[in-house]
Amino acid sequence: MADWPISGFPVHPATDAAAGAGAGAGAPASLIDPFGREVSYLRVSVTDRCDFRCVYCMAEDMTFLPKREVLSLEELDRLCSAFIDKGVRKLRLTGGEPLVRKNIMSLFRSLGRHLDTGALDELTVTTNGSQLARYAQELYDCGVRRVNVSMDTLDEEKFKRITRWGDLPKVMAGLEAARAAGLQCKINAVALKGVNEDEIEGMMAWAHGEGYDLTLIETMPLGEIDGDRTDQYLPLSQVRARLMDRYTLEDIPYKTGGPARYVTVKETGGRMGFITPMTHNFCESCNRVRVTCTGMLYMCLGQDDSADLRAPLRASEGNELLNQAIDEAIGRKPKGHDFIIDRRSKTPAVGRHMSVTGG
Ligand code: SAM
Ligand code: SF4
Numbered sequence: 001m002a003d004w005p006i007s008g009f010p011v012h013p014a015t016d017a018a019a020g021a022g023a024g025a026g027a028p029a030s031l032i033d034p035f036g037r038e039v040s041y042l043r044v045s046v047t048d049r050c051d052f053r054c055v056y057c058m059a060e061d062m063t064f065l066p067k068r069e070v071l072s073l074e075e076l077d078r079l080c081s082a083f084i085d086k087g088v089r090k091l092r093l094t095g096g097e098p099l100v101r102k103n104i105m106s107l108f109r110s111l112g113r114h115l116d117t118g119a120l121d122e123l124t125v126t127t128n129g130s131q132l133a134r135y136a137q138e139l140y141d142c143g144v145r146r147v148n149v150s151m152d153t154l155d156e157e158k159f160k161r162i163t164r165w166g167d168l169p170k171v172m173a174g175l176e177a178a179r180a181a182g183l184q185c186k187i188n189a190v191a192l193k194g195v196n197e198d199e200i201e202g203m204m205a206w207a208h209g210e211g212y213d214l215t216l217i218e219t220m221p222l223g224e225i226d227g228d229r230t231d232q233y234l235p236l237s238q239v240r241a242r243l244m245d246r247y248t249l250e251d252i253p254y255k256t257g258g259p260a261r262y263v264t265v266k267e268t269g270g271r272m273g274f275i276t277p278m279t280h281n282f283c284e285s286c287n288r289v290r291v292t293c294t295g296m297l298y299m300c301l302g303q304d305d306s307a308d309l310r311a312p313l314r315a316s317e318g319n320e321l322l323n324q325a326i327d328e329a330i331g332r333k334p335k336g337h338d339f340i341i342d343r344r345s346k347t348p349a350v351g352r353h354m355s356v357t358g359g
Contacts, residue, residue: 030087033333041090041288042083050097053164070293073107089121099131112143132174136181150188153196186213193234208270215273283336302337
């Protein structure tokens with residue numbers, strides 16, 4: 001894994017907590033990790049369940065968590081709010097499929113209050129789009145302005161093969177509803193060797209024609225799936241090189257708070273993002289942590305270390321124990337991941353699926 005210059009001195013969580021205590025009343029304490037990176041972005045997987053079974057994400061026959069283990073919507077609100085009090089400025093709800101969780105709009109609605117107070121800059125969601133037609137307007141009303149919609153192909157049959165249970169026209173209707181509601185959509189596509197690699201230009205032309213950014217993602221070795229990941233893995237360095245034969249890609253400093261690196265495509269005038277955890281490690285600028293629907297905090301998508309936040313959350317009504325657990329965990333955020341996909345390493349880098357940790 002690439003090394004990088006570490007800016008500033010390592011910050012100890014205790015120092016950080018003290019700094020937070022010293023900050024003026026109402027000023028959020030910053031979450032600074034041992035490498036000086038500020039954690040300002042929280043992704044929360046609100047459910048591990050999904051109405052699709054994408055081949056790179058899940059096995060077809062998945063066992064989901066029993067409901068009692070999953071945090072209630074009230075608990076999720078409390079947890080997210082604790083992070084916001086500590087300086088998190090951007091919150092993304094994901095899953096599993098976040099929009100299949102019962103009553104999920106009540107969580108969006110209550111979290112929207114942090115946008116009103118200015119404590120939060122952005123509340124967003126990553127969705128497969130299946131329920132977007134139903135919820136787009138409500139999402140907008142709750143303060144959501146940008147939505148990531150995952151879509152790996154424009155071919156209806158192929159869409160069924162990739163998602164196993166998905167229906168492309170329904171997702172398209174969701175995108176239309178999102179547009180009508182005023183939501184800005186970004187399309188996320190996992191680049192899959194021999195599956196959608198021949199479609200990437202077409203998807204780019206479509207997305208840019210519709211006014212959407214398109215972000216490509218390298219498949220990551222997370223969780224057991226049916227089949228071999230080596231068969232799916234397509235390095236984006238290859239995709240980019242191929243695109244550059246026909247298009248002019250200009251690197252731009254545009255950032256959305258996530259790991260994508262963006263280019264503008266001169267010929268289409270649109271923006272294209274590349275998320276390259278495999279070919280180009282982006283850990284040096286990592287500003288995020290993830291919480292699962294059971295309240296496990298993962299400081300890195302590609303490492304197993306985690307902290308249980310459910311126990312301190314449920315232990316008392318106050319947030320003292322919870323805050324302590326968060327500070328301790330941020331104090332052990334690792335430097336980065338070390339994903340490898342090759343024929344020798346058959347087991348996934350981490351055992352849990354992307355749908356558990358949240359994309
Ligand atoms: N269900 C929602 C969706 O599909 O957008 C949100 C959760 S999904 C886990 C979030 C993102 O992770 C999706 O864009 C999906 O394509 C991506 N993803 C899932 N498994 C992945 C893997 N093994 N490698 C790379 N991306 C993956
Ligand atoms: Fe569901 Fe999203 Fe995973 Fe597909 S990628 S199975 S839609 S959680």
